[in-house]
Amino acid sequence: GALAIPQLPVAKYPVVAPPQVEVYAVYPGASAQTLDESVVSLIEQELNGTDGLLYFESQSSLGSASITATFKPGTDPEMAQVDVQNRLKTVESRLPQAVIQQGLQVEKISSGFLMLVTLTASKDSNLDEVALSDYLARNVMNEIKRVEGVGKAQLYGAERAMRIWINPQKLIGFNLTTTDVNNAIASQNAQVAAGSIGDLPGSKTQEITATVLVKGQLSSPQEFADIVLRANPDGSTVRIGDVARVEIGSQEYQYGTRLNGKSASAFSVKLAPEANALSTGNLIRAKMDELSRYFPAGVEYSIPYDTTPFVKVSITKVIYTLVEAMILVFAVMYLFLQNMRYTLIPTLVVPVALMGTFATMLVMGFSINVLTMFGMVLAIGILVDDAIVVVENVERIMVSEGLSPRDATRKAMTQISGAIIGITLVLVAVFIPMAFMPGSVGIIYQQFSVSMATSILFSAFLALSLTPALCATLLKPIAKGEHHAKGGFFGWFNRKFEHLSQGYEHWVVHLIKRSGRYLLLYGALLVVLVVLFARLPSSFLPVEDQGYIITDIQLPPGASQNRTIKVAEQIEAHNASEPGIGNTTMILGFSFSGNGQNAALAFTTLEDWSERGAKDSASAIAKHGVGPFGDG
Structure with missing residues (x-):
């Protein structure tokens, strides 16, 4: 289990989106309609009937088009990519020659950007935006594409031509x-190809040979x-x-990049399916640090948009919660068991069960995410139950019959083994059905439920194997009928707890005598619960402050890039005056609504969470931007 942890992918949530394969075609100078009629429609017709295909969507703009094929959840992305490539081979002969010369790019992608990397030049440098894009295309892009975990690296610029x-x-x-x-x-x-002079076969008097250049x-x-x-x-x-x-x-002027109002060049990175977000982000940073040593004078890179810090913070918080839960469980066990040896046995069982769960996650292709870690946090309280049952039963037999720890453990296990197995099967039966829920919701709950069920199964296995062994070796013999009266803090706690238990018993007796009125109160509480539940807002996943805002900009059809730049400048000026905002990166010519001169996409990165309050949250900053630009 410990060896499995470094090999597990790390992400905020499980991969919910179904596998996607993107086909990218370039037809220089062609209009969106020409591309749709001569390229996109032919490819779409050929994609029909692909195994596991759910649907496909396409976007056509001046000079380029992309077709994204979405497959059923569970489809192997590698096989889906191969299937798409094979189908493209049958349609290539009907495509325009210019498209075939440029080549069709087929890549498996994940939805959403991992990070955005920009390259800027100082005022003293003579490199313009075209030169920066050319440097990225020739010296950086190929290196980034070879980084493990990178699914797609897209340059928002082009080489010199x-x-x-x-x-x-x-x-x-x-x-x-x-x-x-x-x-x-x-x-x-x-x-x-001019050939050579004096090549074979030659005369016997030939002395030299030379290649003609x-x-x-x-x-x-x-x-x-x-x-x-x-x-x-x-x-x-x-x-x-x-x-x-x-x-x-x-080579093309479709895209442009602005970083905080200044010209730049940029590329985005999308994660490969099932890749480790944190590891890939660290590898990209290390690669950029390595390449930056060879940058021209006055050129530097920055990563203004990065989703990995939020993933890291989310997982770190859950790990802290996991550690805190283990400490609290240990403290509560010691408070009630009031013996370090008795407390130590369940404490040793919990990490072993969790390590077994990590090993199972690796085998099943799961990742370390908020849901799997949350399942382990919830499972900690369940994991210690079986061990506590074994320890308490062994102690009871030692006190009542005066047996040695070894003999008391053997007798105790004959009494409670069936109960442990029964309890385990009941708990597993509660969580396992969630793993079979269909659709994206099922994918979300699958890893949560399986991690919970696996932890519980390992807990039962250890309660039948490791816990008895620890009891037989760690516990000290107790004389028959020996009294365990405690003094000091534990004596005070036992007296108070006994008094609380007696009070609870009296209250239960009082409740049973007046069951009718309390049943009415219970029914009223159920009604209130249903009403409040119906009024609660619902969402697929909770809306969280992830440290960034993405703004999709779409001007009317036919609007030139000059008009788009004016809108971009207004957004940049607004963000510069807004507290809590760090960087604003503007990608011209690209948006989620389509590509073209009238499109742009703004990545607004916020300052660290420790430097922002509730008034500067992502949702609050986004609402501030709706006023000036919501009607634009």
Whole structure:
């Protein structure tokens, strides 16, 4: 069990979302409608009938489209990805050539971002946003994708590329078309395999051999500008530089990034299914620290959005609660048993049962999350019950019959073994049905119920094996009929507890004599309980302050990026004046509602929980933002 703990994934909740596989297609220059008709519809038709497929959804924007296929819970993500790739092979021949050249990306993903990493340059640096994106694409992205636990790393930018901006009027004036430009570039910017001199078979007098190197591909804007489009009979030529402006720019301008109002470049990371969120986050940070040593002068990275601190805090709080519960259980047992040896036996049993539960969780593919840890916290009180029953029965037999600890343990186990097994089966029967609930709710309660049932089963097993062994070896013999009168604090506690017990007995007798009126009171309490339960708000999971706010920005169709930037600047200015807010990262061109110039997504990271009060909670800050922007 101890060896299983480091191998268990760590997450806030179990993986509730069903497995998803994303297909990403790029069609440079194509409109959303063209992509939908020539690419997306064909892929969607082919995905129909995929094993375990629940549904699929697609988003098309200028130049790119994504299709997300969602599978039934329990489907193996690896096999789902392979199945999707096999089906794409049958449809590739019907896709546009430009899409095939760019390639179809197929990745298994999880819903939600793990973190967002940005790259910024100081004022003294001569690197702009395009240069930062190019550096990320060439030197960072591949390293991050190889990090264990990373499901998808998406760059909100692009590599540098040779941009040829055609002037339509000049092109028409020379009686040329864009097809002529494409053909000229393809024919004059080609990698040529020129062969070699003196290769075999050769003459007997051949002394040397050499490889012929031919410069086929062009590398500078001037070389592209000199590409000949047409040679006239009079010896004159029309070149690309005559009809277009050639420069080195970005491969695409779909996305943009702003960090606290300043230009930056960024990429997001999504967790792979069943991956360890904390471990993956730590590995990414370590990798970025390693890569940052080779960054150009004036360039630095930051992680303005990170979900792992909340996961870490949540699990840490539950672990503290688990430790506190064990301490309280130990204190209560010592208070009532009033003997360190008697108390030590149940205390030793609890960690062993929990370790067995961790080992079972690893075998079943569970994770360390709030629900499994919560199940263990609840199970602690149940775990000690079986051990206490064994210890008290052994002590009773030693006092009443004067037997040795070893003989008293043997006799005690013949008396209570059946009772322990019966109690265990009843408790397991209470929790196990929750593991068979269907849908996402069943997934949430499955790990909770199974961890509880496993802990209880291990407790019963230990009560029949380890606890008797400890009783036979640790307990001291007691003379027959020996009195255990206590003085001091324990004597005072026993007298007070006896007095309290007698008072409770008198109250129960009084209650039984007037059962009618108390049954009416009980019925009234049940009615009040039902009314209050019906009025309680309901939700799939509790709404918590996770330390960040995500704002989806969607302008009217056709709105340019300039209008989107103005809205982004207003949000940035509002966040800068709002107490409790740390960083504001704006992704232009991307949102949960779709991609395009009219879309953006804001990641607002809040200050640490210790530095914020109730007035600066995530929900309060979000409500403050509804006023200025809710009607926009």
